[in-house]
Amino acid sequence: MDWVAVRLTLQLAALTTLVLAVAGLPLAYWLATTRWAWRPVVDAAVAVPLLLPPTVLGFYFLMATGPDSAAGRVYARVAEGTIPFSFTGVLLASVLYNLPFAVRPFASGFAAVDRRLIEAARCLGASRLRTFVTVVLPLSWPAVLAGLVLAFAHTVGEFGVVLMVGGNIPGVTRTIALAIYDDVQALDYASANEASAVLLVFAVSVLAATYALQRRTLPL
Amino acid sequence: MTRLDVDIEFRYEAGRQGPPHGESLTHAAGVLCRWSDPVGEARVTVLLGASGSGKTTVLRCLAGLEHPQRGHIRFGAHTWFDAAARVNLPPDRRDLGVLFQDYALFPHLTVEQNVAFAAPRFVGGARGPAQRARVSELVDVFRLRGLERRLPRQLSGGQQQRVALARAVFRRPKLLLLDEPLSALDRPTREEVREDLRTIVRTLDIPTYIVSHDRADALTLADRIVLLDEGRIIQSGTTREVFDRPATPAAARLVGVDSVVLGRIASVERGIARVEVAGQQVSVEAPAPPGHEAALCIRAEDVAIARHAPVDISATNRWRAIVRSEVPEGPFVRVGLDCGFRLAALVTRDAWQRLALRPGDEAWAIVKAATIRALPRD
Numbered sequence: 001m002d003w004v005a006v007r008l009t010l011q012l013a014a015l016t017t018l019v020l021a022v023a024g025l026p027l028a029y030w031l032a033t034t035r036w037a038w039r040p041v042v043d044a045a046v047a048v049p050l051l052l053p054p055t056v057l058g059f060y061f062l063m064a065t066g067p068d069s070a071a072g073r074v075y076a077r078v079a080e081g082t083i084p085f086s087f088t089g090v091l092l093a094s095v096l097y098n099l100p101f102a103v104r105p106f107a108s109g110f111a112a113v114d115r116r117l118i119e120a121a122r123c124l125g126a127s128r129l130r131t132f133v134t135v136v137l138p139l140s141w142p143a144v145l146a147g148l149v150l151a152f153a154h155t156v157g158e159f160g161v162v163l164m165v166g167g168n169i170p171g172v173t174r175t176i177a178l179a180i181y182d183d184v185q186a187l188d189y190a191s192a193n194e195a196s197a198v199l200l201v202f203a204v205s206v207l208a209a210t211y212a213l214q215r216r217t218l219p220l
Numbered sequence: 221m222t223r224l225d226v227d228i229e230f231r232y233e234a235g236r237q238g239p240p241h242g243e244s245l246t247h248a249a250g251v252l253c254r255w256s257d258p259v260g261e262a263r264v265t266v267l268l269g270a271s272g273s274g275k276t277t278v279l280r281c282l283a284g285l286e287h288p289q290r291g292h293i294r295f296g297a298h299t300w301f302d303a304a305a306r307v308n309l310p311p312d313r314r315d316l317g318v319l320f321q322d323y324a325l326f327p328h329l330t331v332e333q334n335v336a337f338a339a340p341r342f343v344g345g346a347r348g349p350a351q352r353a354r355v356s357e358l359v360d361v362f363r364l365r366g367l368e369r370r371l372p373r374q375l376s377g378g379q380q381q382r383v384a385l386a387r388a389v390f391r392r393p394k395l396l397l398l399d400e401p402l403s404a405l406d407r408p409t410r411e412e413v414r415e416d417l418r419t420i421v422r423t424l425d426i427p428t429y430i431v432s433h434d435r436a437d438a439l440t441l442a443d444r445i446v447l448l449d450e451g452r453i454i455q456s457g458t459t460r461e462v463f464d465r466p467a468t469p470a471a472a473r474l475v476g477v478d479s480v481v482l483g484r485i486a487s488v489e490r491g492i493a494r495v496e497v498a499g500q501q502v503s504v505e506a507p508a509p510p511g512h513e514a515a516l517c518i519r520a521e522d523v524a525i526a527r528h529a530p531v532d533i534s535a536t537n538r539w540r541a542i543v544r545s546e547v548p549e550g551p552f553v554r555v556g557l558d559c560g561f562r563l564a565a566l567v568t569r570d571a572w573q574r575l576a577l578r579p580g581d582e583a584w585a586i587v588k589a590a591t592i593r594a595l596p597r598d
Contacts, residue, residue, distance in 0.1 A: 114324070116320055116322070116324040117324055117326060117327075119283075119285050119311070119320075119324070120318070120320055120324035120326075121326075121337070122284075122285075122310065122311040122312050123283055123284075123285070123311045123312070123316065123317070123318040123388075124312075124317075124337050124338040124387065124388070124390075124391075125312045125315075125338050125340075125391060126312055126337070126338075126342075127312055128310075130342075134337070134342065135326060138328045139327070139328055
């Protein structure tokens with residue numbers, strides 16, 4: 001096993017999941033409760049990575065964050081190096097690419113919470129934030145957990161976006177999925193088989209756990 | 221004196237079927253309401269209207285859950301809503317307690333936690349001696365002792381309602397709003413809980429608005445009544461004013477019962493109360509002990525008419541009356557009688573012809589005590 005790649009992969013998946021929890025929960029709550037007319041557009045923007053080839057997202061990401069782009073120039077001023085071909089770049093792209101895997105389960109979990117309970121909490125003096133923490137989250141945590149688990153697992157198995165945005169730099173952007181690709185290219189089928197089997201078992205267990213979570217009935 | 225000052229116009233959004241929650245809307249396109257009420261001394265106002273009259277919408281506007289397109293809502297010195305000044309306080313800053321139609325208890329919290337939910341910095345239960353004491357006090361007031369650790373789904377409808385009320389009054393709100401508090405209950409429980417609710421709202425001493433479609437609620441609970449029809453107020457006043465003199469046919473339909481008589485219970489003997497009404501005595505099943513007020517509902521079809529004072533008859537209520545009006549109604553005649561109070565009687569055309577009575581004549585009205593519905597009020 002390429003333990004450097006394993007560590008890097010887990011690091012990327014954990015950080016991606018963390019960022020999605022911090023940014024994705026409020027976004028999902030907004031999507032689940034807003035009456036804004038343009039909401040379908042935001043819904044579509046969140047869901048589009050499900051349909052796009054990773055190369056398309058990667059391509060636009062490279063264009064938008066390259067050294068000559070506005071984002072690239074700002075980044076050059078505050079940090080060393082460039083966004084593309086760095087861990088930061090892969091992390092950012094990975095967050096964007098995994099948005100639907102986290103936000104969609106979150107939002108459907110929140111939307112399933114009885115609106116009257118939210119109204120009751122507000123009428124009892126609870127702010128929006130307190131209502132979210134004391135009423136919405138406790139009643140939708142299986143969906144939230146499912147979203148986090150899916151985002152984590154999907155990042156572990158990511159290939160195209162990481163290759164496009166990160167290149168294939170050992171210890172910086174080379175995840176297990178890329179290592180398997182390299183092994184196959186080098187005809188090292190034994191190593192490829194070992195890592196592939198681990199990923200396969202991991203994916204099946206995660207999906208089984210997620211489905212089990214979704215079946216869990218809420219205390220109503 | 222604190223006043224509640226309401227002047228709102230609310231139009232239901234196109235493409236949305238009426239208000240998002242509560243009654244389905246059949247005729248009204250919106251709500252246009254204006255009233256100003258002193259609420260300083262605790263009083264109970266019932267917003268009475270048929271389903272679709274917009275009464276729940278009015279309540280939701282008061283609570284801050286709906287946003288009227290125009291107008292203002294002021295409570296004392298506080299402006300809760302003012303469309304022109306772009307003021308719209310969110311529900312959590314209006315200092316009111318709301319009882320929802322199906323109670324909306326938090327399913328994941330115990331009775332105790334539900335009651336303490338309004339505590340500042342609530343996370344999972346009451347904190348500190350003051351909050352625990354308040355929970356304990358409310359558990360006693362609302363007879364929830366022994367149920368503290370139960371979840372809402374393990375409670376009966378009446379118990380759920382008491383938990384919801386205790387939760388709503390936890391932080392001593394300045395105004396209490398009850399949305400159809402009894403409609404989620406089945407009939408026998410409803411009668412029982414209505415009694416309870418009457419005692420509770422009297423002892424709470426918080427000005428209360430109750431939305432209801434049931435005139436029994438209005439008769440039992442209200443000091444004042446606001447009648448709503450198609451999103452507009454058609455009459456408001458004390459319970460006596462509104463039930464004695466409905467201002468319009470729509471108001472009369474809403475008030476419903478053919479005759480509602482208000483009086484004071486003079487004495488109770490073997491379960492039967494003597495109620496004094498305008499110099500007459502009415503015998504009914506006692507709704508409350510002597511000294512209390514009662515509302516007596518008498519249906520026109522339960523009233524018989526005699527030309528002479530009836531003798532050897534089981535019916536205990538026999539009142540001398542003057543015939544005031546006669547209106548044919550299908551095979552029947554609706555006769556208006558004045559017994560010191562107004563009383564409607566429904567008799568067959570044949571019977572009416574046999575009696576040969578006409579307006580101005582003297583007659584006797586006969587009503588069996590068992591057919592009169594007596595509701596307590598005070």
